[in-house]
Amino acid sequence: MREAYLGHHKFFIVDNTTSGFEEKMKKGIGLISSVIGLPTDRRIFRKYLVAGEVGELPEDVKTEKMKILETYLNVPADELADRKKQNITVCVRQRSKQGATVYNYEKRYMVGHERIQEMRQITAKDYIDLLKNKSDYRAPLLKERTCFVFQT
Amino acid sequence: MLDHYVDVPGKPIVLRVETNNEVVELPPFISIEKEITDIGSYSSASLALLKRIT
Numbered sequence: 522m523r524e525a526y527l528g529h530h531k532f533f534i535v536d537n538t539t540s541g542f543e544e545k546m547k548k549g550i551g552l553i554s555s556v557i558g559l560p561t562d563r564r565i566f567r568k569y570l571v572a573g574e575v576g577e578l579p580e581d582v583k584t585e586k587m588k589i590l591e592t593y594l595n596v597p598a599d600e601l602a603d604r605k606k607q608n609i610t611v612c613v614r615q616r617s618k619q620g621a622t623v624y625n626y627e628k629r630y631m632v633g634h635e636r637i638q639e640m641r642q643i644t645a646k647d648y649i650d651l652l653k654n655k656s657d658y659r660a661p662l663l664k665e666r667t668c669f670v671f672q673t
Numbered sequence: 674m675l676d677h678y679v680d681v682p683g684k685p686i687v688l689r690v691e692t693n694n695e696v697v698e699l700p701p702f703i704s705i706e707k708e709i710t711d712i713g714s715y716s717s718a719s720l721a722l723l724k725r726i727t
Contacts, residue, residue, distance in 0.1 A: 536694075548693050552693075565691070565692050565694070565695070565697060566689070566690070566710070567689075567690045567697050567708065567710045568687055568690075568708070568709045568715065569687065569699070569705045569706075569707070569708050569709060569710075570686075570687060570705070570706045570708075570709050570715065571686040571687065571688055571703060571704065571705060571706065572704040572705060572706040573704060574686075575675060575686055575703060578702060579702055582702075593718065593721050610718040612717075612718075629718075658722060659718065659721035659722050659725055660721050660722075660724040660725040662678060662681065662720060663678075663679050663680045664679070665676075665677040665679055666674055666675065666676050666677075667675040667677075668674045669674070669700075671698070671699075671700040672698075
């Protein structure tokens with residue numbers, strides 16, 4: 522089951538590292554809330570720069586690969602006028618894997634010291650329409666993404 | 674997940690880790706240079722800006 526969903530943009534694991542079943546239920550509800558757009562408990566997110574090239578991952582680590590084209594858009598004027606939101610960026614993303622493509626719209630901003638990310642899936646038509654407003658300042662980025670689950 | 678920015682100068686590779694756990698455990702089979710979570714110049718938005726001006 523886990524391998525079937527690896528690489529899906531809404532793939533989450535509620536593992537057994539919690540202190541009890543109640544805590545695990547809370548985590549599960551938090552993740553479902555995040556998918557339907559409700560405020561949730563914070564998830565820990567970290568980024569690391571990899572040293573040099575990455576070779577083949579160990580054979581027992583199941584991976585999924587996809588290509589992502591991320592195109593930044595000009596930030597709508599009403600968003601810029603909202604003084605609570607700082608460092609707003611808006612982008613659309615095309616994710617392709619094994620011949621299937623999905624599209625997302627994403628908005629990121631800061632409120633105080635909190636990093637907010639809003640994301641929703643959009644249709645191909647919406648994607649094409651939104652590209653008409655692509656940023657004059659930022660170039661589209663092509664990423665090759667490798668997803669895997671690592672648990673000790 | 675590993676993100677390879679194939680069309681950005683230097684072609685950086687970024688390891689992104691998401692977890693609900695308090696402790697972040699990194700895979701030992703990936704060599705890490707440094708943490709860049711709070712370094713704005715490594716955000717995708719900044720890399721898109723860098724690509725535009727180079």
